[in-house]
Amino acid sequence: MIKLESIYKNYNIGEHNESEVLKNISFLVKENDFTILRGPSGSGKSTILSIIGGLIKPTKGEVFVDGKSIAKLPDKFASLVRQEKIGFIFQKFNLIHELNTIDNITIPLLPGKLSRLEIEKRAEEILDDLSILNKKNVLVKKLSGGEQQRVAIARALINRPKIILADEPTANLDKKLSLSFIQIIKELKQKGITILLASHDPLFSELKCVDNFIDIQHGEIK
């Protein structure tokens, strides 16, 4: 499902402060796998996720998402891949605070062809699964940390993605919320979604349902 081949990534190439963030990263994530990228913060985990998501382009190397090489895709088509196949969950959730829950969740599908009614029906189903349907019209800034996290998850699921990329999802959650997050991830795995999660939270190490651990140290696979 996701295949990286000798990915290199340097920032501000050619200038004095050129920094090599990723060196020769290659790994494979099979269909419906739950993989954890482990490593201290600043080791390039989120850069890898951004490259897989098509947000940034690698300096060298190939990236295959669902069998399609996206490294060289122009931004227009990279965004299309992101919209159709990938759901992003960010560390700081990155929600639009002035909009209410349902508006935040439906954003990814607005440029698409679906009518608003279908989108809202789908959003309500997801909110129901995550049991925050009662907060449908509440402004996001009024929601608690856990609820915001669930809204972020709902937004990632709205376009029925094949892949979920989560970047430090439990970084600013307390233990109880992290456990409930893991519970949600397990349900997603049953639904056949491939999950790639980057985190340095020890909580994930003892998880049984994790198929594969990849350790990243200073931009290299250990």
Added chain:
Amino acid sequence: MNFKLVDFTLKSLKRNMTKKLSVIFIFTVLVFLLVSVFSISSSIKKELLISVDSLPELIVQKMSGGRQTLIPVERAFEIASIPGVNNAYDRVWGYYFFENVNVNFTILGLDFDLETYKKKYDNIIEMNSDIIDTSNTPFMIAGKGVVEIFNSYYNPNYFDFIKGNGKRMRTNIAGSFSDESALETNDVILMPIQNVRELFDIEEHLATDIVVRVPNPEEIDVVKQKIQFMYPDCRLVSRQDIEASYQNVFDYKSGLFLSLLIAAFVAFFILIYDKTSGLSLEDKREIGILKAVGWQVENILQIKFIEGAIISLFSFSFGTGLALFYVYTLQAPLLRNLFTGASYLKPEFDLLPIVDLQVLSLIFILTVPIYIMATIIPSWRAAIIDADEVMH
């Protein structure tokens, strides 16, 4: 037309309304100014143009040394004999300067056989005919402004003109023009011809100018050439010339006004450019989120364009609505003096409520593209923000 994007744009407009309000305000004030100035000038132009076809087709004036002099009356008979001219009559008229108020009255001589005038112009002249029948002293029909001045300065029912030789000529006020034609006749005084000749001591065989009536418009140029050929010292002013000069002067004035406004358009462009490109961190973050969840650059350009279109259409129609109300209902209280100049006689007149769609489309084509052009580069710069930097 993706209405979901329109909906998203409208909601984002509502969210950062305070920032957008300044842009809308600037745009509306500019449109308000433009529409009101152009509407006033087009309604005054309309006022002139409606009365142009009752002007004489040709006016013959004798010139010497670049100044107009009196024209021999018998020339009128020769001109009348030209085929195509149905009648040509001489006119005696001039200006009378009234020092106390520093005003010039236009005194026009008419051969007043009352019956033809009474029925022809009764609705524009309020005659009190008893004065005329009884006394044979000179009488006059005066415009509204003239009558007011006589009431306040002199005497409500007569006025003593001072002739060239210093003697007084008492003239009774026999009637006045109606209010509606104030703008055209506010300073006009009609008097019998012999009284005007007496006042300006013009001999019997001379006149001020000659009016030539040519019923068939095609003939006017031919008749004009013939008269020019007959009297090389005369200057001929045709109605078509006057109409073209009305058109010219208003284009000249509004053109001048527009070219002075170019500085304002440049300022408008820069203001809009700077207002739309000043993206707060919050806006940048929002666009980053949109791109992160799968929006393409084109989608963001689309919502920026929709936002621009909504703001420009709204401001344009709001500005136009206000301007039309200001000009035609409130009669443009301040801006009007810019056009009408200083006149002691203060002709009160209403601006003709003529809304010229050509003027509105002219202003639309002027302001909206400037606004959209000013937002092209800022919206593009916003649309290509790297989602990745904004995320962390």
Added chain:
Amino acid sequence: MFSDLTPTSKKILLVFIAVISFTILEIGYYNFEYRNLSSTILQKKKAVSLTQLPDLAFVTETVWLRHRSITSLFSVFPEDGNLLDYYPSSFVYNLQLPNKSKQVNQYSNEEPRNEF
């Protein structure tokens, strides 16, 4: 189509359409009002056909007399050399003098240009 709009944006659209339709109605109203002004317009026409004088009585007491187009040619010169005249019909001069060549008179045989 309109089902894609949420209530809040419908409100904003309503305000937007209200302003536009207000302006359109206003334009219609003024044109209608102009139509029933025909009596005053007739009076203005009659007044001018009686006095036979162009221009409007805006400015009366300054040095430039009202019907300048019909009287002296250079009265505005002392004010300021390059000042174009104030009065509408005074522009007759600009059109009048140079276009003497306009008429095909016996002096010049210049054909009017008509390459198209």
Added chain:
Amino acid sequence: MSVLLIPEVIILFIEDFLLLVFNTIAVVIAYRIQKDFNINNTSSKQYSLEKQTYLASYIIKFSLYLKIASILFFVFTLDKLSTIIPGAMCAVGVTASSDYGIYLLLFKILNIYLFGFWLLLNKNDMNDESYPYTIIKFKYFLFVYVFFLFEMTLQYLYFFDINPQELVSCCGTVFYEATTSVVGQLTNIPNEISLPIFYIVFLLLIITTIKKYVLLNGILNLLFLVIGIITLISFFGTYVYELPTHRCPFCLLQSDYYYAGYAFYTFIILGTFFGIANAFIKTTVGLSLNYCKFSLLFNSMYILAVTIYPIRFYIINGVWL
């Protein structure tokens, strides 16, 4: 008193200045892109070039819309100028009042076609992941920019050259046998020849559309545009005016003929635009599109709209004009 102080003329100049500034930005981007745009390398320069393609296409798209609006406005200005220029009854006289007039009008229409072709090319380029035609389309835009500059200078020369004191001849003489002008001779082809050609070209258009000879269709569309305008002026126009001597392309736009001209010109321009665009894209880029359908649709609407007038006239009066 030169024409320059008329508000419409000033606005035309402001619009053109805006177009000039933004198209110059677009051409600078076009030059940079066609020099070193390569989809495969992943340098940050390539990335920024890719971003700039959005700016260029946004500018050119908006320039086309503004150009269409400004050509309409240009015709209105010509109509307004006709009251000021002695001897000109309608816009034809005003265009004839300076040598640059007719060329300016032709270039304005030509530029709309060229900009339109670019946008069609751009749409197809953007839909393909590998951005295949980017370099070609921006090389083409350099070529279009030259025409655009040409039009700007022509407009500048034209409005400075108009002299409101000069007597001009209007459509009466401009389109008649005695004229020496280029367009005059063109419209003097006798109707017996131009009409059959007009209908034959249309038949050929139908055949080439069915058989998908794209290149031939494009050329025929070009011919159809020229013949269409000529027959409109010399034959169909007279039936709209119901006056055999009145041959004028602009008076059709006036209100007393129910703005028939706008319908005619929109149909013929749209029809021929899609036809020629189809051929153009096939030749430059080798991508065959199915715009022939639209071209045939609009061309047939044009033929229908134009032939109704003589037939109606014949039915009512039972005699040809």
